[in-house]
Amino acid sequence: MKCVLTVAGKLIAAVGLAVLSWAFVAGKIVNYPTVRHPFLGRIPEPGAHFVWRIEGNGSGTWTSNGLRSATFNRPGRRLLLLGDSFAEGLQVKDNEHFGQLIGEHFAERGSDWQTGTAGKSGYSTADYVAKADMFRELYRPNWVMIVVRDGDFGSDAWRKRLAGYAHFETNSVEKLIARDLPYADAGMSAWASDRARPVLPLFLLVANRTEVIHGWLRDNEQPWFRADRDPAILEGGEDLTRYPVDREMELLRGSYPARLTLVYLPGFDPKNLKDRTTNEILLEEAARRAGIEFLSLRGRYHELEQAGHFPYGFSNTRVNEGHLNRYGHAALANLILRHVEEGR
Amino acid sequence: MLFSSPRFLIFLAITLIGLAVIGPNQWRKRFLALASCFFYAAWDWRFLGLLLLISVIDYVAAAKIDEGKSTAVRRKWLLLSIVSNLGVLGYFKYANFFIENFNHFASSFGVAVPAAHILLPAGISFYTFKTMSYTIDVYRGSLGRVTSWIDYVTFITFFPELIAGPIVRGSVFLPQMSREIGPTKERLATGGSMFVLGLCKKLLIADRMAIVADPVFASPELFGTAAIWSAVIAYTIQIYCDFSGYSDMAIGTARMIGYDLPENFRMPYLSRDISEFWTRWHITLSSWLKDYLYIPLGGNRRGELLTYRNLFITMLLGGLWHGASWNFVLWGGLHGSALAANKLWRKQRGRGVQLPSLISWAVTLLFVMLTWVPFRATSTADTVFILKSLFGAGSGHFGDVSVWAPICVGICVIAHALGIAISSARWARGDLMNRVLNFVGFGIDSHPISGQYLFPNRISIVGMYIACMILLSIVFFAPLKTNPFIYFQF
Numbered sequence: 152m153k154c155v156l157t158v159a160g161k162l163i164a165a166v167g168l169a170v171l172s173w174a175f176v177a178g179k180i181v182n183y184p185t186v187r188h189p190f191l192g193r194i195p196e197p198g199a200h201f202v203w204r205i206e207g208n209g210s211g212t213w214t215s216n217g218l219r220s221a222t223f224n225r226p227g228r229r230l231l232l233l234g235d236s237f238a239e240g241l242q243v244k245d246n247e248h249f250g251q252l253i254g255e256h257f258a259e260r261g262s263d264w265q266t267g268t269a270g271k272s273g274y275s276t277a278d279y280v281a282k283a284d285m286f287r288e289l290y291r292p293n294w295v296m297i298v299v300r301d302g303d304f305g306s307d308a309w310r311k312r313l314a315g316y317a318h319f320e321t322n323s324v325e326k327l328i329a330r331d332l333p334y335a336d337a338g339m340s341a342w343a344s345d346r347a348r349p350v351l352p353l354f355l356l357v358a359n360r361t362e363v364i365h366g367w368l369r370d371n372e373q374p375w376f377r378a379d380r381d382p383a384i385l386e387g388g389e390d391l392t393r394y395p396v397d398r399e400m401e402l403l404r405g406s407y408p409a410r411l412t413l414v415y416l417p418g419f420d421p422k423n424l425k426d427r428t429t430n431e432i433l434l435e436e437a438a439r440r441a442g443i444e445f446l447s448l449r450g451r452y453h454e455l456e457q458a459g460h461f462p463y464g465f466s467n468t469r470v471n472e473g474h475l476n477r478y479g480h481a482a483l484a485n486l487i488l489r490h491v492e493e494g495r
Numbered sequence: 496m497l498f499s500s501p502r503f504l505i506f507l508a509i510t511l512i513g514l515a516v517i518g519p520n521q522w523r524k525r526f527l528a529l530a531s532c533f534f535y536a537a538w539d540w541r542f543l544g545l546l547l548l549i550s551v552i553d554y555v556a557a558a559k560i561d562e563g564k565s566t567a568v569r570r571k572w573l574l575l576s577i578v579s580n581l582g583v584l585g586y587f588k589y590a591n592f593f594i595e596n597f598n599h600f601a602s603s604f605g606v607a608v609p610a611a612h613i614l615l616p617a618g619i620s621f622y623t624f625k626t627m628s629y630t631i632d633v634y635r636g637s638l639g640r641v642t643s644w645i646d647y648v649t650f651i652t653f654f655p656e657l658i659a660g661p662i663v664r665g666s667v668f669l670p671q672m673s674r675e676i677g678p679t680k681e682r683l684a685t686g687g688s689m690f691v692l693g694l695c696k697k698l699l700i701a702d703r704m705a706i707v708a709d710p711v712f713a714s715p716e717l718f719g720t721a722a723i724w725s726a727v728i729a730y731t732i733q734i735y736c737d738f739s740g741y742s743d744m745a746i747g748t749a750r751m752i753g754y755d756l757p758e759n760f761r762m763p764y765l766s767r768d769i770s771e772f773w774t775r776w777h778i779t780l781s782s783w784l785k786d787y788l789y790i791p792l793g794g795n796r797r798g799e800l801l802t803y804r805n806l807f808i809t810m811l812l813g814g815l816w817h818g819a820s821w822n823f824v825l826w827g828g829l830h831g832s833a834l835a836a837n838k839l840w841r842k843q844r845g846r847g848v849q850l851p852s853l854i855s856w857a858v859t860l861l862f863v864m865l866t867w868v869p870f871r872a873t874s875t876a877d878t879v880f881i882l883k884s885l886f887g888a889g890s891g892h893f894g895d896v897s898v899w900a901p902i903c904v905g906i907c908v909i910a911h912a913l914g915i916a917i918s919s920a921r922w923a924r925g926d927l928m929n930r931v932l933n934f935v936g937f938g939i940d941s942h943p944i945s946g947q948y949l950f951p952n953r954i955s956i957v958g959m960y961i962a963c964m965i966l967l968s969i970v971f972f973a974p975l976k977t978n979p980f981i982y983f984q985f
Contacts, residue, residue: 162959
């Protein structure tokens with residue numbers, strides 16, 4: 152019995168030391184303190200320094216009301232940049248983020264345009280519709296640009312059932328609506344963010360890896376683990392012909408009386424830069440029918456190819472996969488600036 | 496079932512529990528054989544029958560060879576065994592390769608043979624070599640034939656090495672059949688340590704290096720010189736950690752069960768010449784080729800020129816064994832040429848011509864790295880392009896270099912330095928390394944079959960802490976995209 156207790160004691164001590172060691176390591180990899188916003192739910196804590204090295208080498212600060220790279224602090228016209236994790240850009244530093252690059256450009260030229268990025272990981276078109284009133288009231292934009300990808304009009308907008316996020320559905324009279332699920336301030340990350348800051352990085356790392364392991368178990372089809380796998384995605388990517396994209400566009404148009412532009416992020420294939428995908432063509436035509444401007448980052452791909460840079464992927468992850476890197480953000484900023492300055 | 500998958504860990508746990516609870520050793524061996532058949536059938540149940548058919552042919556052939564009174568009869572049965580093994584291997588692995596090449600030449604005459612839809616059975620290259628070595632050894636008289644069908648089936652189907660080696664010979668495995676198998680504290684400790692070490696090599700290093708190498712080898716024309724060098728270095732590390740990691744997991748699994756498998760790698764990247772490299776890399780394959788191909792061809796007993804010829808042919812066929820592609824033949828041919836050149840060089844060295852060890856090590860490593868290019872590249876054209884790009888003559892310009900390449904190089908350098916230190920500690924008791932290992936709770940020992948290994952010899956907080964850190968590293972850092980072991984494709 153004494154032997155068992157000795158071994159158990161040693162094991163507890165060893166595990167405890169290992170957890171403390173990893174808490175220290177985690178702090179170097181990820182730190183994302185948050186606070187509860189009355190309308191937006193969990194947002195990055197204003198003024199706090201975040202670190203994100205799980206993918207890329209991101210760092211920076213958020214200003215108030217969940218805006219990154221915001222200069223909404225003087226009279227003038229406001230350009231609001233919405234989007235999901237691609238717009239949020241945790242993977243890059245503040246001075247590499249497309250919103251800040253645009254804002255700095257305007258400031259240098261003495262323009263009265265100001266920018267603010269309100270991208271949040273997990274948002275889709277359903278969120279931009281459901282939360283439009285809130286965004287308009289909080290930010291009072293003159294121009295709204297939304298960074299979108301295929302999933303924003305497909306599976307992300309229709310299949311997500313997470314607290315704090317919206318999804319599309321048709322109601323009893325077959326009308327398309329965006330239903331916003333109430334935000335629930337729960338979970339270990341929220342608890343740690345409010346009460347246990349020193350272990351917040353470890354909780355964030357665990358949460359991130361839990362998602363990765365969940366995806367790996369799902370993809371490996373373990374016999375005891377069956378996850379809900381979207382057949383649309385399984386068959387090789389989103390097929391937007393399965394979704395009522397025109398009705399989604401109409402809803403979106405109706406939600407933003409201000410000027411509205413969609414900025415589309417296509418995949419980057421250096422061997423085939425020019426050919427647009429079916430989804431891209433479908434989205435552009437649907438946007439045009441709904442009276443929404445449509446830009447595509449594909450317009451900058453030739454320059455990226457010439458410079459030998461992939462817009463996606465990082466040196467600590469996979470090349471040409473994942474989120475926009477600093478080259479991608481720079482290209483996105485250039486695309487938007489050119490569009491703004493050409494006055495189209 | 497990949498060794499690094501949760502499914503395999505559950506299968507292994509069930510197998511070990513079964514072996515622990517079943518009483519008589521004969522029934523444990525039956526259970527093990529059944530478990531091995533289940534393991535193989537999980538890959539593709541259709542080829543379990545093929546594996547068992549080959550086993551029956553060689554069992555009967557060995558029995559007939561043993562009973563045979565005349566050399567002619569014995570040779571006939573040996574020929575049957577070799578022809579059926581090579582025939583099966585040739586059909587499943589090389590039929591389409593030959594058809595493709597035939598069509599390439601015959602197309603100008605308007606002749607074309609349709610390609611056959613043939614699936615490659617998992618592990619066929621490994622188990623045919625294993626069963627052939629059994630019948631050949633019985634024929635040579637260096638091994639007595641197995642009279643127990645259960646012992647034979649356990650040997651043939653033994654799951655830890657069935658799919659990707661080490662290539663275990665009957666002379667190594669069959670004498671262990673009288674042993675009581677089943678997990679014990681000591682076996683679980685030593686075997687488990689090796690298994691975890693192999694898992695780290697695979698998940699933390701090999702799969703991480705695959706992230707660097709795969710995009711470049713998939714589209715080399717896009718990438719500049721720096722990115723291509725990064726990918727070649729990454730692949731050099733990947734293939735070593737992948738294959739040696741798998742071998743460690745196989746040896747560790749076998750140890751937990753109660754059998755010992757032969758060592759397959761001995762820090763090959765420390766080799767100072769190519770001959771030494773082939774005594775340290777995929778040791779079971781190189782020794783198989785030496786004993787069953789090189790020596791029967793004449794070895795070095797028929798003069799200098801024939802020795803070089805025999806080396807070249809052996810390595811050429813050794814390359815072809817890896818896969819049905821001219822790239823593998825090229826790889827084998829390059830190594831065969833290098834071995835022949837090294838033999839010539841050693842003769843000169845005997846006459847006083849020397850190279851400093853550091854330079855000969857660097858030249859050897861560079862040669863091995865460059866020959867991994869045809870081994871990994873997807874076509875001959877890509878091989879040529881990558882080799883040209885390495886020396887600045889390529890046309891690609893995407894240049895992003897992964898941060899993981901230098902990190903994993905650093906890890907490998909440190910691991911090799913530790914390996915050298917531990918190896919020397921084995922023979923120098925009481926020195927600093929031994930004291931450090933003892934403090935951490937590990938000992939080192941040398942096994943006549945499996946070679947040197949680390950094992951936990953006492954329960955210490957430091958040892959447990961290290962184990963927790965390793966396991967948490969796997970949980971937090973492993974890329975976790977499904978990457979099968981490289982040698983599973985052979």
